[in-house]
Amino acid sequence: MATTNRPRRVTIDDVARAAGVSRQTVSRAINDKPEIDPATRQRILAAAQRMGYRPSRFARGMVRQSTTTLGLVIADVLNPFFPEVVAGVLEAADARGWHVAVYTTASRIAREQEVAETVIDHADACVAFLLDDAAIARIASSGLPFVLLGNEDRPVQAPTVRIDFGSGIRQAFAHLVSRGHRRIAMIDDRARAESGTNDVRSTLFTEVAAEFDLPVEPGWRQLADNSVAGGADAMERLLTTAPEITAVVSYNDMIAIGAMRHALARGHAVPADLAFVGFDGLALGELVDPPLTTLAIDKHRLGRAAVEQVADQMAGTTGGSAGGSANGTPDTVIRTELVVRGST
Amino acid sequence: MATTNRPRRVTIDDVARAAGVSRQTVSRAINDKPEIDPATRQRILAAAQRMGYRPSRFARGMVRQSTTTLGLVIADVLNPFFPEVVAGVLEAADARGWHVAVYTTASRIAREQEVAETVIDHADACVAFLLDDAAIARIASSGLPFVLLGNEDRPVQAPTVRIDFGSGIRQAFAHLVSRGHRRIAMIDDRARAESGTNDVRSTLFTEVAAEFDLPVEPGWRQLADNSVAGGADAMERLLTTAPEITAVVSYNDMIAIGAMRHALARGHAVPADLAFVGFDGLALGELVDPPLTTLAIDKHRLGRAAVEQVADQMAGTTGGSAGGSANGTPDTVIRTELVVRGST
DNA sequence: TTGAAAGCGCTAACAC
């Protein structure tokens, strides 16, 4: 008989056999159904425990048509921007009884595409921060309800919760100009600058400067890795190639903080010699010295909005309307708010 | 015929019917199997896309005995301690091809128990930061491979990756004493202090002070919410009830930073009038002014170690050895390293 | 209170 060495998993039938009841009765015991003799239940539960039985979540999932798992794709948990978004996503997902599986990409193209495949197979919906067009298109066309977290100005082929980056940068320039600055540099995110097929991003800086009638020299725009260290590196380059600048606008707060600290370490006074504006409004920005002027965005709301939007998609997925992208839900735009602190 | 209004999901059979092939052929098309006519595949894929067909991950999971989902339970994504642990967990999980579902508890008892049930039902393994004994026991006895993330000195009934909190606090005191401090206060975490059945935690402070032959007055130990604001509140109380103290040891860096900033705001000089020691070694601690002296722990390694330990459990789960807790794997202990910076 | 039958949606094995 098939009693010995099998590495097979313990099933409900095994427990049933061991307890001398039908599989159905085991199911009743496991699921706390009322219609069962207390003694039988005890016996079954004991057997199950002894045998190390655990119900298969797949088998259960098949039969009860319920659980939703949201795939949440972010670049990096260590950048404090993402935890705040994640908090919003978790809250909104939890409110719907959804589970949230988190994946990180480190903004690497290959990894993004890998994660895209994974999510398509294993999630029921997806909220993603993604740079690679192919990865985005892949998910969008898979039919998976999908919302992109974006801060590009260029349009993408998927429903998006969008941060209004361009208008944020304009606010930053307006603020700096009002403080008397005319020679403003920008430190942008390398991963983002180097991704994407079209070039909207790299011209933004020039455009905005032009709007304010400001000069722009080559070397006034530097790319940085998305971290404090990356910001410091970029600042070092800036101090060398463009010592004439008096203010720096950064892609985000992490980079801005790195840049500011580096300037400070090099003996520059902030904001007297050099002013710094960040982007994101991280809690962290209040704790550094001087506290960072920043374009704050409601990251928690960003996460919530994204979940709401996928939820809408799922509700609206009535039989035939497939295709992924051409969904009725309009993009949500999250606006920035200038928070002036000590660094300007 | 059953063609009209049913809210049922689109199945492989629906696609098969629509494309005029067998369900197996649809499966071949969807899964990119080689043995299929390119034309047929195109036709099927088109139909699938049009109908919005998405394979059921449950049905797939049933038949291919593979995917592992790790349930990761943490208190709060917004406390920078956790993202660093999460990064380690994600890395180690990804290396094994596991998925990671994240749940937060806000350290609320009721929520912890709720999450425990969820995880038992929906994960194949669990790494959890949990305070409530009942929640811990529930998971441990469910048979789910389980590792607890802990910093208690008291033993718990589950395999644990443990932070050596007690010895960390001793290092802090030793350091402060060597700097000439004799009147040292402690700000502890409220949620943790108020959880747990036995009282090891509340006596630690007194014990350590005694070891160093230091006085302890009532009011020298304050409880704080686990945040910067919580630390500030506790510091306010400390300044009122115990103005004689010259140093403060905190449960973690967030609280320490809050406390330090509040002292600064109240006009005290740091470290001249008041010294501060944190616990965790957050990146954040280097960015504040003055930079925070702290007991650093390798949080990334903590996360990795936890995953390795559950993985061991899963490998060792041979048929009969159930029960949950009495597993062979010894607890891992993560030691602290004193990082001296400007706050002392 | 318990058991037997049916089927959730899919893929692996074997036919054809």
Place this chain on the structure above:
DNA sequence: GTGTTAGCGCTTTCAA
């Protein structure tokens, strides 16, 4: 290249 037959492990009828 394509179809048929079996299940994967569970819960939901329905009978006993």
